[in-house]
Amino acid sequence: MDLRINNTSLIFAMGLVLVALAIVYREKLDLGKDIIIGVIRAVIQLVIVGYVLGYVFKLDNNIITFTMVLVIIFNASYNAGKRSQGLPNAFKISFIAILTATSLTLVILLLSGSLVFKPSQIVPITGMIASNSMIAIGISYRNLNGKFADQRQQVLEKLALGADLKQASISIVRDSIKAGMSPTIDSAKTVGLVSLPGMMSGLMFAGVDPTHAIKYQIMVTFMLLSTTSIASVIASYMAYKNFYNEQKQLIG
């Protein structure tokens, strides 16, 4: 292995941040503060995560691994909830969606023998699954909010004709599920051609033969398809009811 990045090389690599900052100031983009906060947060978060994971991997204790999984799911749900633009119960819905998507996918990966139950596999894979679910749910929420606003009158017409909430919303719900899933499907189409994704790149960096590394990437592609579809379905079906009140009237 030839992994010799060190603190000194990172400090030099920070020049890359200066490039971004220079562009931002030249073009008066008013993003300088965000970049600096982003960089500082990334460094601090990653340092902490590095030490925590090192400890968890060494310990190899099932309870601790489970706890890590739950913490990841919790964080993903919290962030998905924040992206919901004020949808009620967004955290609860996100948590149920991400928990279900993650558990089902992990169980299938374990049963199929693609993964073994040890923290160095379970924790990073959970991270990938949960963050992709989070993004998928975020897109579904945005689509629900947008479509319920754009198609407000159509929904009202359906309600006035006596449609129940599901009948009045189903076209929007389906569209939102589709929106949540489509980035994963799109990236499945171009994987390997445009980007060499993180999983595969990481393994190749660590010296694993590309023909073996792609097997993990294939597994990741499968698992992300399943995860984002489960998460979007659950989140969209649970969330649409929040656009209505007790009297089954469209809110707002």
Added chain:
Amino acid sequence: MYEPIIELNHVSFKVADKLILNDVNFSVDKGEFVTITGPSGSGKSTLLKIIASMLSQTAGTIQYKGKKIEEYDPIDYRKEVSYGFQTAVLFGKTVKDNLVFPYEIRQKLFDQDKAIGYLEKVGLDETYLTKNINDLSGGEKQRIALIRNVLILPEVLLLDEVTSALDEENKKIIGHFIEEMNQTEQVTVLWVTHNPSEVAESDRVISIINGGVKEKNGLENQ
């Protein structure tokens, strides 16, 4: 024996301290044809939306067949008390999508012959079924929206200026179409209109001015 089918008692509607409807009282008997009129912004649409359970009043009660409307499941209630919006919008892709919808939500088979019959009654024809909703004129959309309300006959029809985008001739055709529903099928009709000739033709007119009932003629029981 003339049990009112709809009865409003002290109905008010307030949004952010603005009183839009103020203590509205009237009742409508089964089979009646009632016209609601009044200046723009007086609260007519709001009143109809409340009766349709699309909005809830902030004070007072509305009874339907002797029971408060809140006691019904709103979905069942709206199937019986059908509301046609002032600015009708069609959904889906084609006219047929719209006409199938009332059947779809009741898990019933679409009665295409009946739909074509109604299209013809309002001055349209069979070819409209497959037309794209974006290719229709405002008046055509209004007529299709109206058919959507009556394909499966409701008990009460609440119509909000549904002839506003039509020329005089089509206004007449639609007026007769609605009258026919009322006379041959005993559908109770409450419709909002500004059109003087439509107002003149009705047996009973309720004027809403500034959120309140200002004058009534014909029979009514308070």
